[in-house]
Amino acid sequence: MSARIDLSGLPNITNDVYVPYYYNVSRYLVLYGGAGSGKSVFVAQKIVFRLLTESNHRFLVVRKVEKTLRDSARDEIIGAIKSMGVDHLFHYSESPTGEMTIKCPNNSTIIFRGLDNKEKMKSIKDVTAIWIEEASELTLDDFTQLDLRLRGEHLTNYKQIILSFNPISSTHWLKVRFFDNKDANATILHTTYMDNRFIDSEYVRILESLKITNKTYYDIYALGKWGVLKGLIYTDYKIIDSLPKDAEIHRYGLDFGFNHPMALTEIMIDGNNLYIDEVFYRSEATTSEMIRTVKQTHPHIMSILGRADAAEPDRIKELRSAGFNVTKAIKNVAAGIDKVKSYNIYVTKNSTNIINEFNLYSWKLDKADNPLDEPIKLNDDAMDSIRYAVFTEKPLQIKPTLNTHAFF
Template sequence: MKTKWTASELKAMSREEIDKLYEIVTWYEGLRETNNETFLPLFADTHRYLVLKGGGGSGKSIFAGRKVLERAVNEPGHRFLVCRKVARTLRESCFKQLLGQLAEFYPDSGYKANKSDLTISFQNGSEIIFAGLDDVEKLKSIYNITGIWIEEASELLEGDFNQLDIRLRGKTREYQQIILSFNPISIQHWLKKRFFDRRDKRARVHESTYKDNRFLDAAAIRTLESFQETDEYYYQVYCLGMWGVTGKTVFNGKAIGRRLQELKEPVCTGLFTYADDGLTLTDIRWEDARDGCIKVYKKPEKGVPYVIGGDTAGEGSDSFVAQVLDNRTGEQVAVLRGKFDEDVFARQVYCLGLHYNTALIGIETNFSTYPVMELERLRYPKQYIRESIDDYTHKIKQSFGFLTNTKTRPVILAELIKAVRDDITNVNDETTLQEMLTFVRNPETLKPEAELGAHDDCVLSLAIAHYIRPQQSYIAQKETVARLWTASMWEDYENASPTEREMLRKRWGNPQR
């Protein structure tokens, strides 16, 4: 909100406008002094759904209660419903919190609290009613609702929420809004699918952690941060507000949690524009765009070799992803991710590859060979070449693109797990790290895969990028130290293709003779 005006701006205002402006600024500054900065813009938010996802101690519930009271005190005639799944939990949580906030911030508002019926009424005709979704009789008698606050919304079934949604139809001159506050429990939860994956235009989502709460005392902060050492899963979900999972994560969750806190914003975000005459792409240019499909974390350096691994939209996925690595270090320097047609993906990858010094590109071919064929048609000069045995001639044949199957998938994932374990600071992208947190080992098959309801596009494309690195050149590469190979290592080496042998040498070191 604007809080400073020039002398000429003020001079152009009438006395009434200045008085009104002073009143608004005074109100806003009062909120600023007693609220956390991250929530201030939400006091003016008018979306039908205000979705507050956050960790413990983030202050989201305190804000939700404060906004309800601000509206009840200053907007006459409201009828707010405050609810949780179980009615008996309301007295010591929401009801007690609102009474405390009224006493502290609105002592002269003329409110009256009925502790037996759990209601709060105001002189201006506004009213706040408390009810649990298990209190069916009380819910039946509630009508003319103009606003709802659902605390611990993750306790509700989607059907419960739908019932509340249709009750928000009371008459008011102001906007109607449902506030949902919750800790994320499971990535499979309907809240994630409805408000975070689908992005309802009527909803505003907000995420916060205890680090956003300047009113949290030192003892409380120490308690929350102690979970980093004693229970990393609890710390990630209930302190950092990350979506929970039901399986055992394949990657080091604790290390990922720390890395997520260290991340910096991309250097730039955007996409490539070009002229297409049907045969070639010309006049290729980078265009900055906030909603662009490419995030750049490090711009290309002259003479540096890069690799790009790509995962196409297929079974269980609706996104195309390409990961760009600095081949000297394995550092993730850019990510292309989006939902678009195959031709658009292929051409953006083409431009991205040229931009990064004609990077080696390896695109998965499981569900479609179109991107690989399009790169070939455009005469991209450096695609990954895989080798296989021809069924008819029994000779080695070469094909463009990467094929993920029961043999190659465990290999590329093992390589990625090792790379992340060795240096997680090479991963710079938040979405990629979040996918790693939901990449779990199936409890029945022990197969590493995305948690039900999650995606693995970024993980698999990053794994492909790491796997194809031996086909790209290296700069200032240190000589590999020789080591003693075991019999099983020699057996794997003898059965490997020339490309796979190169990769194994880089993993294990040159064998001692």
């Protein structure tokens, strides 16, 4: 099959820093660094390259939560297939139970699974390679179980686990496992947005503005250095299995987006407790696509009261026409954050994007590294949606009164 395919143009669509790693055969290929570095794009390209040049693969692609794979790793792999001009060689399918696969004529298959579905994971056998996307979401035990699955001899394929992630906490098990203790079977590559020649200039401007607004945030998020973020807004929340069955208040919040994710979040409030669940979180999604998805996956959302970004009246109108009970949100960032922080916060374990934003959402800092009353406008899509749902108080309108003392 490889003899009929021209891959000579592969370096033209690959960032230079990654090109040598097409041929890396280490047991562990650890790709980490800052946002916008093109890590996931390259991993997708390498997977397609291996399927085209080898045979009989069962490539397992995993994340902590299965539903996040559709709009991340799966889309990246399909994008790589199309950019290589080999779309005609692959078949994409999804079973009625949501199991996603991509197949190649040389008896190779890419399987997508979430660690949240233990029964589906049990059925995966004879894996030849693994990609762990957003590896920082996993526990050490999760990784160990995957590592044990990659075993046995294979005549044509080398066994490799690719881990891709952005480092956040210097106490994370990944740092201990691969950085504090050197592994002779691991190859580690650090990259940043400066290694990505395909990145758009506007995103570069946003990342580099962090040098001024929060230098620590820039070091960790943009440069991908290990550390502890300064100025985190939400520092205390707990993970739960699911939303409660009933509560005093039940709403959803919606932050529109396209280039950045559109985020729809379901919240329940009971006394001093705020419960949060991720319903929809996707980049490059239209309002109609979001409506169609939510009607299929969370139809009950349509009947409860929702609050959406007031800056998008046409999209709110589209939601109402589709049967959603939605009104304009009140935009008061500081007061809204204070309101959210006044509760005991609980987030469902499947809300991986919300959890990620909680771990990154930070205040701007002054020159002395003291937090200002303004958050950094990055990693805030779910945060905005939560605030819209929770904060419903209109500013107090104080009418001027006549000063009668002036007449005496």
